[in-house]
Amino acid sequence: MKKRRNTQKQELVLEILANASHTMSAETILEAMPIKINKTTIYRILERFTESGKVHFVTGDDGRAYYALCKQCSSEHDLHNHIHFQCKYCNQIACLPYTINVPELENYEVQETQFLLIGKCKECI
Amino acid sequence: MKKRRNTQKQELVLEILANASHTMSAETILEAMPIKINKTTIYRILERFTESGKVHFVTGDDGRAYYALCKQCSSEHDLHNHIHFQCKYCNQIACLPYTINVPELENYEVQETQFLLIGKCKECI
DNA sequence: GTAACTGCAAAATATTTGCATCCTT
DNA sequence: AAGGATGCAAATATTTTGCAGTTAC
Numbered sequence: 001m002k003k004r005r006n007t008q009k010q011e012l013v014l015e016i017l018a019n020a021s022h023t024m025s026a027e028t029i030l031e032a033m034p035i036k037i038n039k040t041t042i043y044r045i046l047e048r049f050t051e052s053g054k055v056h057f058v059t060g061d062d063g064r065a066y067y068a069l070c071k072q073c074s075s076e077h078d079l080h081n082h083i084h085f086q087c088k089y090c091n092q093i094a095c096l097p098y099t100i101n102v103p104e105l106e107n108y109e110v111q112e113t114q115f116l117l118i119g120k121c122k123e124c125i
Numbered sequence: 126m127k128k129r130r131n132t133q134k135q136e137l138v139l140e141i142l143a144n145a146s147h148t149m150s151a152e153t154i155l156e157a158m159p160i161k162i163n164k165t166t167i168y169r170i171l172e173r174f175t176e177s178g179k180v181h182f183v184t185g186d187d188g189r190a191y192y193a194l195c196k197q198c199s200s201e202h203d204l205h206n207h208i209h210f211q212c213k214y215c216n217q218i219a220c221l222p223y224t225i226n227v228p229e230l231e232n233y234e235v236q237e238t239q240f241l242l243i244g245k246c247k248e249c250i
Numbered sequence: 251g252t253a254a255c256t257g258c259a260a261a262a263t264a265t266t267t268g269c270a271t272c273c274t275t
Numbered sequence: 276a277a278g279g280a281t282g283c284a285a286a287t288a289t290t291t292t293g294c295a296g297t298t299a300c
Contacts, residue, residue: 005254005298039289040258043289044256048255059186059188060184063184063264063288085230085233087233103208105210108246109245110210111213111245112242112244113242114240114243115238116239119233120234122233129279131274151265168266173280190264253298256295256297258293259294263290264288264290265289267284267287268285269282270281271280271282274278275279
């Protein structure tokens, strides 16, 4: 495993995700950045964090990746098996405190999960 | 609602999906087509079928849309709340005969679901 | 000093849109 | 004949890659 270094930009990404009430796309994180940063860098930071398990992401039905800090995930590298909710109207995706029990499957070895509910959130109802 | 017309190309898309053992991307459907067809047309056919509920799709963690005929879905326009499994190695996505009970949520109105397990399938283990 | 991190430009990929033409009803 | 379906080209949008320059350790 590669030896990671601490940088301000990485810390800022973590901080932004920590304060977020919803999952964030790379674009949104960029906009929330207090300092100048390249979008490619954000993608690479997120890639590293996802790999190490600090962060997880869901793919919205729009095909975009939405990232969240794994606060509610019990441990790093776990299944991230909680539900996400995507509102079709405000397009926000939230992590919900509901965990799905993954069924035992003979023919499949589950490594990650993405549970997404799609509909209308309370702000948009 | 628009009055739909019957065309050979639409029928072929349905037929291909009906015979598929896994979900298919627009690209894969194109490759399976016995006749010449434009990719845009495939996207538009899939869009119409998704809208009418004949077909559903899951978004893989690669951000691509994978389509399937709603054979196992109880009715058109239902939640499509069964599990899908994406193999990271052969990149196939299958519909599994397991349904997830969607929890009652006060603040959200669920219209669709996308349940995706990611890992390794039996062929790749 | 070395390898990790970042920035910039360009490439790759998937999907959408506009518009003209074709074809089902 | 009317309007839905299709094809082609171009536009959008997101994410990835290559490479050079910078910085943490």
